[in-house]
Amino acid sequence: MNLARASWILLLCCGSAAAHHGNSEFDLTVTVRYEGTILETQWINPHTVTTLETRTATGEPITLEIEGSSPAILRTGGFSAASLPKGEHVTAVVSPSRRFPKESAYGYEIIKGDGTVIPLVSARMRKATITPDWLGAQRTVYTDGRAHPSAQERFPQGHSTGRFEGEVLVVDTTNFTDQEAQGVPSGAGKHLVERFTLAADGKSLSYEFVWSDPQYLAAELKGTAELGYRPDLAPEGIACNRESAERFFREFQ
DSSP states (O other), X not given: OOOTTOOEEEEOOOSSOOOSSOSTTBOTTOOEEEEEEEEEEEOOSSOOEEEEEEEOTTOOEEEEEEEOOOHXXXXXXXXXXXXXXXXXXXXXXXXXXXXXXXXXXXXXXXXXXXXXXXXXXXXXXXXXXEEESXXXXXXXXXXXXXXXXXXXXXXXXXXXXXXXXXXXXXXXEEOBXXXXXXXXXXXXXXXXXXXXXXXXTSSEEEEEEEEEOTTTOSSOEEEEXXXXXXXXOOOOOOOOOHHHHHHHHHHHO
């Protein structure tokens, strides 16, 4: 499996967010839901801040500053400052400040009127997306603890779930459609386990995979690769050319 030629955008939900300060300021044993109107969203480092005009449980009007993760982390979930516009009516899920519970809070997520959930910390992000610049394929990795669907539901990219083992993202994929990959056919029992480990310098990922398929493989197929950080490259989005793809079979049958 040659991954060295693929240009990858890997958007991964981290297990925990690095912060300029710890969370001791907030009482994380208490979770409160506030309904109100957004006054401002500050898209700043090291923490985003969403200001909410709301009321306490007793009806007292307050202005609450809700701290979120950094823009870099929230962007991995596909969100931006424009996701929380001024004047929008929302519900915020937070933990209050120990010293200033009516003024400041640690944000988990904001729920918009149409039901859209904007996670404010990486732990509340539901999925990661892996987009290789090859055939327009895109994989969704669900990190919310869900199980794989029934065996009757099958997908070209399979169904992927992710979990963290320490600092390693482990992705488990099943439910593939019958297909051929790298010249090897696969069936309903195909199972792929991948491990992504971030290097200490944050500029590369160590990648390992174990591929099993009782129908077509006599033993597990294993491999490794290094995925480099290349901000100078971006997927070109060139669509698959059917004529080119079929030429081999026409000319060399």
